[in-house]
Amino acid sequence: MILTLSKFKGEVAKLLHDFFDWLQNGWGAAEFGDGTSFSTRLEGSLNFWGLLEGTHLLTLMLFFGTILLVDLRLLGLSFRQLPVSTVHRRLLPLTITAMIIMLVTGVILFLAKPEVYWHNLMFRTKMVLLIVAMINIGVFHYVIEKSSAEWDTAPKTPPKAKISAIISLTSWILIMACGRFIAYNWFECGKGQPDWVNAAQQCDISNKGAVRIGDDAISGESF
Amino acid sequence: MILAQTKILPDSFQQILPGASAWVDSMAVDPLAVSLQSWFAQIEVIHFMGLFALASCVIMTSLRLIGVGLVEASPSSIYRSTRIWLHIGVIAAVGSGLFLGLSNASKLYNSSAFLWKMTGMVAAILFSYLVMAPVAKADGEVRGGAKIGLFIALAVWLLGIILMIVKPIANVGAFHVLYGGALVAIAALSGRSRWILIGGLAAMIIALQIATHMIWTDPFTEIYMTVNKVFMWGAGLFIAAVVTLNILGKIGAKDSNSLARLVAYATILSWVMVGAGGRWIGLS
Numbered sequence: 487m488i489l490t491l492s493k494f495k496g497e498v499a500k501l502l503h504d505f506f507d508w509l510q511n512g513w514g515a516a517e518f519g520d521g522t523s524f525s526t527r528l529e530g531s532l533n534f535w536g537l538l539e540g541t542h543l544l545t546l547m548l549f550f551g552t553i554l555l556v557d558l559r560l561l562g563l564s565f566r567q568l569p570v571s572t573v574h575r576r577l578l579p580l581t582i583t584a585m586i587i588m589l590v591t592g593v594i595l596f597l598a599k600p601e602v603y604w605h606n607l608m609f610r611t612k613m614v615l616l617i618v619a620m621i622n623i624g625v626f627h628y629v630i631e632k633s634s635a636e637w638d639t640a641p642k643t644p645p646k647a648k649i650s651a652i653i654s655l656t657s658w659i660l661i662m663a664c665g666r667f668i669a670y671n672w673f674e675c676g677k678g679q680p681d682w683v684n685a686a687q688q689c690d691i692s693n694k695g696a697v698r699i700g701d702d703a704i705s706g707e708s709f
Numbered sequence: 710m711i712l713a714q715t716k717i718l719p720d721s722f723q724q725i726l727p728g729a730s731a732w733v734d735s736m737a738v739d740p741l742a743v744s745l746q747s748w749f750a751q752i753e754v755i756h757f758m759g760l761f762a763l764a765s766c767v768i769m770t771s772l773r774l775i776g777v778g779l780v781e782a783s784p785s786s787i788y789r790s791t792r793i794w795l796h797i798g799v800i801a802a803v804g805s806g807l808f809l810g811l812s813n814a815s816k817l818y819n820s821s822a823f824l825w826k827m828t829g830m831v832a833a834i835l836f837s838y839l840v841m842a843p844v845a846k847a848d849g850e851v852r853g854g855a856k857i858g859l860f861i862a863l864a865v866w867l868l869g870i871i872l873m874i875v876k877p878i879a880n881v882g883a884f885h886v887l888y889g890g891a892l893v894a895i896a897a898l899s900g901r902s903r904w905i906l907i908g909g910l911a912a913m914i915i916a917l918q919i920a921t922h923m924i925w926t927d928p929f930t931e932i933y934m935t936v937n938k939v940f941m942w943g944a945g946l947f948i949a950a951v952v953t954l955n956i957l958g959k960i961g962a963k964d965s966n967s968l969a970r971l972v973a974y975a976t977i978l979s980w981v982m983v984g985a986g987g988r989w990i991g992l993s
Contacts, residue, residue: 533881540988551764576779663754
């Protein structure tokens, strides 16, 4: 059973790698005379790439600026005279607008180098943290907020709301930091990396392969 | 364009401070500057966090001055509740920016985007502390001191905008200021005027995509550049017209006055310009 599950996970990982590899190097290549894919053209575009990246980053000003104040209210550190529901109702449309723009620009940015990003430790950490942040939003909305009538207008909120705010702030700060670190090649597959990094990034199935620190290039199968 | 061709405006700090070139060159081998390079990414994160933190104060206070956002609280109480983040954000962004600058001095010294980013930053700090803060404290009333501050900050910001739009490649950063203006206007407007703005912009973007992806697809041709410029100017004028109508009180204005709305738009967009500058330093 364990072997079957392990094999299944390996197959899924290979399938995902192949898909992102096709997105990066194959998608649209037949349509252009020089054989460059959509991803290559996107990354090499004169201004579009910079506009996308800049928009993604600048929208974070709106997103983080609003979420910071919502979380500070939950922590009882800001707008204590206003009900939590009022702060949510007024700021949430701004946060959601920013989030939609960030998601759209983020997905397009990912399309520029999907195979490289997929095997990037910082990208994977960012995705895990995004899931944590989303689960936290879900828990707050469907569990913690259910009892909000008891503390909505109180300057101090219950510990469960405070914990949710701390998880939210921490995860978004780390998501932002990881997003920035994706651009750096500290953990690039094909360069000498500790075993755990090669494993976490699944470098063995990446186009550049897995290289153990101090070793020469090792093929995927032999690693 | 004429200003750029006649060289009235400087291209970079290299032209303004030519005597500093020896010091800038020495930074390439300065032990502190070299050691900072290995921490560039981490310092960059602090730089961004500073910008995001100050945005919470600038955006919420400015939106309230426009008459939207947290309307249950007065502009003065919003500013009092959030000003700590303005102070922390400015200190973090400027402080980390100094370290980033030391580690990358030669590039910044010769960068046109860095020149308009710095001009925008001076304007943004003037707007935030000399104009937005006193106007918010007075719950939207723009008094004598704030009017003088507004005049000075607008003059500096206008210079920054001119520096931005006359420099090739870096002038694409103007898109971010336009996009920021559109977002603020969408928040400020309601009903039909909001949908006219969203619909108008969507139509222009779709037209641009059709023109540059189906008709004129080579980005290195004159016609391709012209189509992009037409879009930029068309979208820019459209957004500027909507924002002006909102500031003048013709559309969507509520619970505020024209000068306070001008202060609000200018403060937000000057900080957007600062953020955009950082992105275009790397590309221009």
